[in-house]
Amino acid sequence: MRIAPLNPAIAGTSVPPVMEARRWLGGVTFPPDRPLINVSQAAPLDPPPEGLRRAIAEAALNDPAAHLYGPVLGMAALRAEVAAQWSRAYGGQIAENQVAITQGCNQAFCAVMVTLAGAGDEVIIPTPWYFNHKMWLDMQGVKAVSLPTGAGLIPDPQAAAALIGPRTKAIVLVSPNNPGGAEYPAETIRAFRDLARARGLVLVIDETYRDFDARTGAPHTLFTDPDWAGGGTDPGFVHLYSFSKAYRLTGHRVGAIVASTARLAEVEKFLDTVAICPGQLGQIGALWGMRNLSAWVAAERIEILARRAAISAGLVTLPGWKTLGCGAYFAYVEHPSPLPAPQFAQNLVREAGVLLLPGTMFMPVTDPAGQRQLRIAFANIDTAGIALLMGRLRALTF
CATH class of the missing domain: 3.90.1150.10 (Aspartate Aminotransferase, domain 1)
Structure with missing residues (x-):
């Protein structure tokens, strides 16, 4: 039709x-x-585990605020919990106001991209790519510049450098990777951060599957840089996360962005327009999971x-x-x-x-x-x- x-x-x-x-x-x-x-x-x-389901059910029954609009950038308690746990896990300093909660990680990606690139701009994404990333860029008229990966499906920063043009705004990495499963070495991620910083680009790292990385310890060291969020001519880098896989909350759509407060102020415009706020019950479940389900x-x-x-x-x-x-x-x-x-x-x-x-x-x-x-x-x-x-x-x- x-x-x-x-x-x-x-x-x-x-x-x-x-x-x-x-x-x-x-x-x-x-x-x-x-x-x-x-x-x-x-x-x-x-x-999800029964305890998490009970936390959602109890909030649905007994917490009137769980059914109202909440803050556009998410519950303060969940933002603070992400900031605290991520600071410990990555060995850096992340503040509550550098965290935003979204309706899933796909929305997190869309919200960040809206602040970065418009029609006619370019974003570099390694191939094989995560198809929803490519679809969103296509919908916005942003050109997805494919970066073929090498052995082990690991992208090469030098190859990426050759693809940067006057309309390039960002480089997107997914590690552990969807669809390839590759876990990008910390030195590779650092090299991409150095490239982005040198060329005035934003590095966006989607770490939806970080909880299932085969390696122990932090998967990269970017948050150990006191200036990770950027400043001046350095736009910083952006971290994306999903609570869906770790806590089995796919239907509740809860994701997160970690970025500079200036970036999140722009993200807020998008989120207020498309969703007003992330769902309260999903956030309550994610917070309970973070506090109780580490083992x-x-x-x-x-x-x-x-x-x-x-x-x-x-x-x-x-x-x-x-x-x-x-x-x-x-x-x-x-x-x-x-x-x-x-x-x-x-x-x-x-x-x-x-x-x-x-x-x-x-x-x-x-x-x-x-x-x-x-x-x-x-x-x-x-x-x-x-x-x-x-x-x-x-x-x-x-």
Whole structure:
């Protein structure tokens, strides 16, 4: 059906990949002895722990303020808790007024980008990219400049430097990476910060999956710089986070921005316009989780690392498959089929009862590498499920 009028920027934006993939399930039946294995989306399927659910329920029943508008930049108590815990975790100094709470991390990204770039500007993003980042830039008429990654899907700051032009406003990193799973070395992140500072750009780091990093200690040292938030000609860097994965709060949409107070003053304009304030109940749940679930989150991390080990070991046994990256919730692989990735992925639904995403959803259409690649979001299947997945992939004939 033709719609008129239609913003050409929206019309030119790709359809949501996870929703597109779900449509492949139409008309396909999955018998009880071979149910669908859905590794297309990185979202916890289980509910939060009971204590967190009770905290939300009690607030819903007994706290009248939980149903009212709150501060545009989020609850003061949650902002303060993030500032305190992040200061300890990263070894730096973060103030409460340098934290904003958003309706999920996607909104955090959109809010920050609105303050940075407008139509005709450019933002550098490594490929394979997180598709929602690319979609938002397309909607705003901002050119996403792709930065191909090297071994282990690690981006190269020198390669990024060659892409900087007069309209470049920012560089965006995601670590641990979605879709590639790569954990960027601290020295790589520092080099990107140095590049951004030298060229007057903002470095935006999405750390949605920081709670599932295989490394111990802080993943980078940027917050140890007393001037991390910038000043003068230095625009500083911006950190993004999601409470969805650590506390299973995907449906409540709670994210965070850590940035300079000047940046957040501009972010506030956007947030007030699109949401007025983040949802109160989700924030109450996130705050309760931060204060009470550190041991539980640590156990969740150990479980995800066990699944990572299981899928890494399983992929090695698949003839012709190559692991490009594996970490957090994701494995990113090359497949051996002669079919292009989108067709191969759709065939997997019918032939193997497996739903995953093709690499073309994470790459420019002009990059042939996407035709050979797939993303497997393994966090929602346990080690037994991973073994079953490997068995189905091993049984394929090409």
